[in-house]
Structures are given as structure tokens and as C-alpha cells.
Amino acid sequence: MILRTFGFSEFGFLVSALLWTVVLTIIALSGGGIVGFVIALARTSTHKWLRIVAATYIQIIQGIPVLMILFLSYYGLSLAGLQLPPLVAAGASMTIYASGYLAEIWRGCIQSVPKQQWEASESLAMTRVQQYRYVILPQALRISLPSTVGFAVQVVKNTSITSIIGFVELARAGQLINNATFQPFRVFLAVAALYFVVCYPLSQLSRWLERRLHARSHR
Amino acid sequence: MPEVIVENVHKSFGSVEVLKGVSLTVERGEVIALIGRSGSGKSTLLRCINGLEKINSGRIEIAGHTVSNDPRQLRELRRDVGIVFQSYNLFPHLSVGENIMLAPKIVKNVARAQSRETAEKVLKLVGLSEKFDAYPDELSGGQQQRVAIARSLAMQPKVMLFDEVTSALDPELTEEVLNVMEQLARDGMTMILVTHEMAFARRVATKTIFMHQGKIWEEGASKALFSDPKTPELRQFVKADVK
Numbered sequence: 001m002i003l004r005t006f007g008f009s010e011f012g013f014l015v016s017a018l019l020w021t022v023v024l025t026i027i028a029l030s031g032g033g034i035v036g037f038v039i040a041l042a043r044t045s046t047h048k049w050l051r052i053v054a055a056t057y058i059q060i061i062q063g064i065p066v067l068m069i070l071f072l073s074y075y076g077l078s079l080a081g082l083q084l085p086p087l088v089a090a091g092a093s094m095t096i097y098a099s100g101y102l103a104e105i106w107r108g109c110i111q112s113v114p115k116q117q118w119e120a121s122e123s124l125a126m127t128r129v130q131q132y133r134y135v136i137l138p139q140a141l142r143i144s145l146p147s148t149v150g151f152a153v154q155v156v157k158n159t160s161i162t163s164i165i166g167f168v169e170l171a172r173a174g175q176l177i178n179n180a181t182f183q184p185f186r187v188f189l190a191v192a193a194l195y196f197v198v199c200y201p202l203s204q205l206s207r208w209l210e211r212r213l214h215a216r217s218h219r
Numbered sequence: 220m221p222e223v224i225v226e227n228v229h230k231s232f233g234s235v236e237v238l239k240g241v242s243l244t245v246e247r248g249e250v251i252a253l254i255g256r257s258g259s260g261k262s263t264l265l266r267c268i269n270g271l272e273k274i275n276s277g278r279i280e281i282a283g284h285t286v287s288n289d290p291r292q293l294r295e296l297r298r299d300v301g302i303v304f305q306s307y308n309l310f311p312h313l314s315v316g317e318n319i320m321l322a323p324k325i326v327k328n329v330a331r332a333q334s335r336e337t338a339e340k341v342l343k344l345v346g347l348s349e350k351f352d353a354y355p356d357e358l359s360g361g362q363q364q365r366v367a368i369a370r371s372l373a374m375q376p377k378v379m380l381f382d383e384v385t386s387a388l389d390p391e392l393t394e395e396v397l398n399v400m401e402q403l404a405r406d407g408m409t410m411i412l413v414t415h416e417m418a419f420a421r422r423v424a425t426k427t428i429f430m431h432q433g434k435i436w437e438e439g440a441s442k443a444l445f446s447d448p449k450t451p452e453l454r455q456f457v458k459a460d461v462k
Contacts, residue, residue, distance in 0.1 A: 119271060120308035124322035124374060125297035128290075134321055138312045 006186045010177050017173030018194050024159045024169055027091040029152055032098025039103035041132075044110045054103065061100025066161055069093045074165040090162035090169075098155055105151060109144040110136060146210035153202045157195060170194055222247045222378055222409045223268065228277030230260075230267055237263045239433040240277070245378075250410045252420035252441065255430035256456065261413045264430070265382050268411065269300050282377040298326065301371030302380040305387055307363040309355040315342070315366050316351040319373045327374070334373075341369040345399045361392030365399055372403075379403065381412035397423075417460045421445045429453045 004010065042054035061069075074089040084092070113136050121135040163172030174191035178184050223245035230238035237260045245251050253261040266272040268279055270286045270293045279286040284296035310318050319338040323329040329337070342348050345365035355363055364384055371379060381400065385393040397419050404410060404423050414420055420427050420441055427441040429452075437444065437453045448454045 114308075116304065116306055116308040117310065120304065120310070121322075123269060123271065123297055123302045124370070125294045125326045126322065127294065130325050134325060135310055139310075142312065 003182055004180045006177065006181045006183045006190070010181065010187075011190060013177060014170065014173050014190055014194060017168055017170045018198070020167070021156065021159050021169040021171075021195075022198065024087075024090055024094060024162065024167075025152070025156050028094030028098045028155050028159070029102075031091065031095030032102050032155075035095065035099035036102030036106060039099060040106035040110060043103060043107040046128075058100050058104050058107075061096060062104065066093060066097045066158060067164065069096050070162060070165060086162070086165050086167035089165060090159075090167045094155065094159060094162070097158070098151075101151055101154075102148065105147050106140065106144055109140040109147075112143055113139045142213065146206050146213060149202055149206040149209060153199045153206070156199050156202070160195075221245060222249075222282060223411065224278070224280040225264070225268065226278040228264070228267060228279060229275045230263055230272060231275055237433050238267070238274075241430075241433075241435055242277075243428065243435065243438070245409060245411060247377075247409050248407045249426060250404045250408075250424045251412070252424035252427040253411065253413045253430060254415070254417065254420060254427060254456070255436075259430040260433040261430045262382055265302075265380050265411060265413050269297060269302050269380055271302075294326075298374060299377045300380065301374060301376035301378070302382065303364070303367050303371055303384045305383040307355070307360070307367045307387075309363055309367055309370070311355050313354075314351070315347070315353050315355070315358070318355070318366060319370045322370070323373050337373050337375075338369075341372040342366075344372065344402070345369045346395070359392060360388050361395045364388065364392075364396045368396075368399055368403075378409045378411070381410065381414070383413050383415065385414070385416060415460075417445065417457070429456065 039054045039057055042050040043058065045051055045054075070089065070093040073084060073093050074086070077084055077089075117135055117139065118131060121131045126134070159169055160171035162169060163175065166172070168176070170191055174187050178187045181187060221244040223243070225241055225243045228238050228241045229236065237258075241260070241264055243251070253265065255261045263272055267274050268281055268286070273288060274286070281296065282299040284292065284299065286296065287293065310321070313321065316335070316338050319341060320331075320334040323334045323337060324331065339348065339351065342351060345368055347362060347365055347369070350358060350362065350366070355366070358366065368384075384400075385396050388396060393416070397416060400410070400412070401419075401423050412420075412424070422441075424441045426438065427444045428438040429436050429444070429448075429450075431452050437448065437450050444453070445457060448457055
């Protein structure tokens, strides 16, 4: 058996796999963002049952490992006769995972807008939808930016878990190359470096946003 | 018909009854000062009048609307009733002009040009024309409070409620806010104000109501009430203020 060495073409393979990591992150954050936003609104609703349902959803998602969601959607559903392609299973699982956390982050942001802002807008005869749209959410959005971007870093790294169902993202690509080259140090250092290249600017962005938020709380 | 009717209103927070059967009427153009110690129920009464607090029993009518638990009915009421708070509560993410134009635009569907015109007019009234594009955190407390008054006025309310609007301000800034309120009173606005500014109540309010332990303890024309208090509680209260 001839071992390959870790060279340019192998590195190129890692970079193209990094693309899938990014794609999966984008799916998770946009899908999870939409679902999480709806759950966050339900969680802060005036209807008791909506709040309970949303809180339960958040508790369940945060209380089980992403891996279980992944196994359920990939193996579980295939047993039930629904064979999802790895990208779909991975995207759906990461979406569910992200939604549970984003919902909780955003609930906190919505609730950190002072109660007086609700009273002032209510006293100006706004409907509840108008209060959210024009007064509460713009302020909550600003508050939420640092923690949301911070969470995006977690999502980038956690997409590596989808390698387990055979989805070829960065971590899985590293494994494949290592199997062919058996140069784990080189390969996985390269993989780690690629994760870092994506995550580091995001964490810096998050810290910058946070400083900016503290410096000028108004816009 | 009176502009405001409050009839035998009771209100409790948990087991604590803060309003124990309060009744009053306010005629159009009257200025009513609500005075009393902290915890006497005056702020709660004011908040009940525009439905921010739900009453347990009794009846409140204001500007032709009945206070109820129906959100739609409350919105109708609030188009006609402005309220200004102790903590200003401007929208920090919007400029002064946007703060003032928001509700007329989205609640009353006033056209942009017209809402701008109104905003400029009410800003001029409170003496802050040059602050149209400033943000709330660039203003002093007194200026913020005047913007809050302008924001309410832009809805063209029939009644204005003021909830201790100068309590967070130092004397100099208090003065500029009180001047705006006095101007409003002179222009014939129906006003109910919860205040600790006794001199202002005496000078501007047509009637002053002294609240004590959740009840209207003493009421009357402001000048007479302050110069000749009938109950020992009010006498004590007025005396404490002079010191």
C-alpha cells in the first residue's frame, strides 16, 4: 500500500471541505435564526401556553446532545423509511440545535429592554406588533449582536459533529486525508488552523460589537 | 359633560389595597394636581386613568372612552390621552424627531410631511427646535422630559397626564419643564398631574387633591387648599414641604 503525503492537493481538499463547513453554518444560523426568532417571540408572549410550549422546546433542545438530534434525523428517520441525504440531515439537525440556543439568547435580549419602553409605546396607542417592530426589537437587536456572533463561533466548530454521519465537512475531510497519509499532526494542525481562520475573525467581531455596544448604547 | 370621571375606584396589588374607593371629576380645561406622600396611591390612580394599571372595581371614563381590559378600546382611549413619565422613557434608538413622529405615523397614519410639520411645531412649543436630529442620550434630563411632553402632544391628546415628571430633575431643569407645563395649562389643555412641586400646584392647578392612605383626603381650589388646610394630615404635609 502506498501512502500519500500531505501536499497541496490534500490541502486543497481540506479547503473545499471548509466550504461545506461554512455552508452548514449558514444553513444552521439562518434556519435556526428563523425558528429561534419565532420561539423567542413565543417565549416572551402574553399567552401563557405559548410561553410554556416555547420554554419546553428550549429546555429539550438544550438538554440533549446535538449528536442525538443528528442520529435521530439520520438513522432514526431512515429506519422509518425516510432516507435523508447527509447534507439535509446535518442541516436540519444543526438548525434545530441553533434554534434552541438562539431562542434563549434572544429571549434574554427582548426581556432586557426596559419595561418602561413597553409602557411608553403602549401609551402612544401602538399595537403589540407595532411595539415589537418599532420600539422593542430594534433595541433588542442591538443588544443581541455580540452574543449572536459569539454563538456563531460555536456553530462553526460544532458542525464537525456531522462528520459522524459521513457528511464531508472540514473535520471529516481531515479524517479522510489522515487515513490516506497517516500524518495526523500535519493534517489535523492544518484542519485546526482552518477552523481558526474562520472563527477568530468572528470572535474578534463579537468582542468589537460588545465594546461598541457599551461605548454607545444608543445607536 | 366632564372630561374625566373616576367613580368609586378600588385597586389592590396582591393583598394591599392602594386605592380605596376614589371618585373625582375633571372638567375640560381644568388642571388637577394630585399630591400626597409616597404610597398614598396618587401615581397608581394616574396610571389607572389611562389603563396602565387594571382596576378591581369602579368606573373610569376619560375623553369619552371607558377604561376597560379590551386592548382595542384602550388603544382608542390612548389616542386621546397622553402620559408623561418620571423617567422620560424616550426611545433611545430614535432621534428626537423620530421619537415624536413615530406614533402619529404608525398609529394615526399621518403622512410623513405632515407628521414632520407637527413634530417641528411641538418641539418649538417646548423650546427645543434645534434638537430635531439629536439622540436622547445627547440631551439633559430636562430636555429629554420636554421631548417626552412634545411626543405626547404630537398625538393631539384631549387630556394630558403627568406622573411626577420633574422628580428626577434638579431644580434648574425642573423649572424649564414646569414652564412648558404652565404654558400648556394656559393654552387650555386638560391636565392631571401627580407632583411634589407644591408651589407649582398652588400657582397652576385649578384644583388640588390631597391623597392619603388610598383615599381622597381633602380637595379644593388650590390656593384655598394650601393656605387653609382642613385636615391635620394635609396641614402636616404642607408644613413638611415648607421646611
